[in-house]
Amino acid sequence: MAPSGLLTDLYELNMAASYLQRGMGGEATFSLFVRQLPPTRGFLVAAGLEPCLDFLEGFGLSEEELAYLGRELGFEDPVLDALGALRFGGEVWAVPEGRVVYANEPLLEITAPIAAAQLVEPYLLNQITFQTTIASKAARCVVAAAGRDVVDFSLRRTQGLDAALAAARCSAIVGFAATSNVEAARRYGLQPSGTMAHSYIESFASEKEAFRTFARDFPGRTTFLVDTYDTLNGLRTAIEVIGELGLSDNLAIRLDSGDLGELSRAARTLLDDAGLQHVRIFASGGLDEVELDRLVRSGAPIDAFGVGTRMGVSADAPSLDSAYKLVEYDGRPMLKLSEAKATEPGRKQVFRGRGEDVVGLRDEPLPEDREPLLVPVMAEGRRTGPPKTLETARTLFRVDLEHVPEEARRIEDPVAPNPRNSDALEHLSEQATADARRRAGLR
């Protein structure tokens, strides 16, 4: 089912109505970018494009929605008719999902008659901002885990259920090994992961009976949650059950509370002493990339991490300072003058070279040895090709991450590269500033 065309702000409808009323059908280009990275981000990972393209392909207002606008908001024909006829027939250039981006680099540029281009703003901003937020946070978890598996446990505390599905997908893009979210696994072809909860242990007469039962029911994938009552005691019980039932394949224990560094060391020793070197240690419980980094650096013998809430809501930076700005209208480059929120005019391209990105104009010649980040993804309101697979995004991220500077990758106090503007963009900006001041009646 297509999302509602009324998933927009009222002011967009006001503006669209005003444009349609006087036949202002000039083409507008809007650029969607992040002004500034949060202090705890050295890079961003582009995500959210595919749902935007789905939305644009299906964009339109239903009869019921139009009736609401007439009844409650006083919209009238011929504007209401014109709103009803609106489809998205424009062009989109975008950075593919999974690519690393920095501040002021357009993630998406859309060109369409201004009414339609304006109406879709909140949807596009929402999806790109949110999914890029989560992918960027999850990417830091992957960096911090330094090769150990990371699993998405965020379903229960994301900001809604489509947020949980998106978190599973975005974390898979940046290399998470699995997700606890079964619907996300089914929908996106991810590896589902999960063991038992404390309540399971409690519902049996003893911890040992619970362990025995679970191991019999899931012989090929048994993870013992050992901290319901007392962690090391629980671990000893798990070791007894492993011996008693002669278990050998795909075994793990899970630590979900307490000092994970200390407990994992004690657990590793107990397991190894019992000849169970092949039993993996899985850790979870309020983890994020800072904690992962600390555990990994301290040499904690943990094989896999479950990260939940803090990744799923990007707890330290739950949003990004994103913007969707008019950069060209009816062939004229545009910009906003406000000092704190000034924008650069014109349709853009990001030219990526070794160690430095340059933000320039889309029609600038491609400098030697540089790669353009934005690619055409939609023309005349239709995708230019089939939706990109998650595997493609995952590969793009893996390759891009290798080229992220060390200081941008680091977990503590990361420093994000600042792309510079091309000479052509600087020149256009000066011209457009003078033009804007004239229109504002300023000297």
Place this chain on the structure above:
Amino acid sequence: MAPSGLLTDLYELNMAASYLQRGMGGEATFSLFVRQLPPTRGFLVAAGLEPCLDFLEGFGLSEEELAYLGRELGFEDPVLDALGALRFGGEVWAVPEGRVVYANEPLLEITAPIAAAQLVEPYLLNQITFQTTIASKAARCVVAAAGRDVVDFSLRRTQGLDAALAAARCSAIVGFAATSNVEAARRYGLQPSGTMAHSYIESFASEKEAFRTFARDFPGRTTFLVDTYDTLNGLRTAIEVIGELGLSDNLAIRLDSGDLGELSRAARTLLDDAGLQHVRIFASGGLDEVELDRLVRSGAPIDAFGVGTRMGVSADAPSLDSAYKLVEYDGRPMLKLSEAKATEPGRKQVFRGRGEDVVGLRDEPLPEDREPLLVPVMAEGRRTGPPKTLETARTLFRVDLEHVPEEARRIEDPVAPNPRNSDALEHLSEQATADARRRAGLR
């Protein structure tokens, strides 16, 4: 369309399968509560119940979902058959939406055969945690605005689109006057609100022409966005247009950047000097309750605030430390021993009196002068009455807020009341602890 029954964690399905496999159909009671409030919250506002009840009424796994479990996860008959037959036929007690709650007070208690009660955990936790998070943040904005209007502007940067709908609904529960989100307004019967964007101004030859056009198109509801080029210059232009077109009804100017305190004072003076005392000043731009509090205390002449991202993601506390814990199984009170995350056993009730809440057992006699917060909302898998209206929730919040202690309401360093446990709960807790230690094989 009912949400997928696979919106659950794999471990829930493992446990359910294990229970069903051996016919463990004992009734379990799970209690959903927040362990501890974030440092910047003095109270919480219950929200998210109604979508949970919808979910429970429609709960079930489709053929396609069952096929996935068989194919990808190795579930087999008769367990797969039993999973397919699962419906939610249990009982729910809950705190109605809009009520003020504190740490350790159950927001919801569910009683059902353990497999079903376990499977629905992630959905219930997600919705109650998220919506209570947002309602509680929005409530602080209402408190800080001290009677001035507050409008939801969060659609573009919430964590997904159902998050935006929920943010509009939760902020309406705590008294927001309107929302920019048109679909939310339509769906929940809210007041939609919106004017124009900077791009609108830019798409005309001059700011004045843009103002004139907009005022002609929306004569009964004209708000001039004055900061596209230069705020006070833009304001003077708006004043000229108001005079030129003889506008009088329902006028406002909107400030969206810069020093809002200083600019609102200058704007008020300019407007008043022009005889435009009736033109309202609307302020927006990265606002939250802390900024609202500062502006209101400084006497800034602002009539209404638009709050967006920081409210919509609850930026300072984007999640809550919520839990869904087994408190009774097969007639036996249960608890978890882990020191950091210990839980209290038994079916509970919150007894609210003047100035103090007591958490006790559901079957305790109601102490004199006290009101029970949890009410039965579902029996045998069906709502006990029609869904509660948003207006009901709004009224509950308005009344409850009056009784929140001053130190819990304040914006800076709020102090949350800590409900105490009843003697009966303390006694049960001691018994259950001894029982749990025995089951864990501890002395």
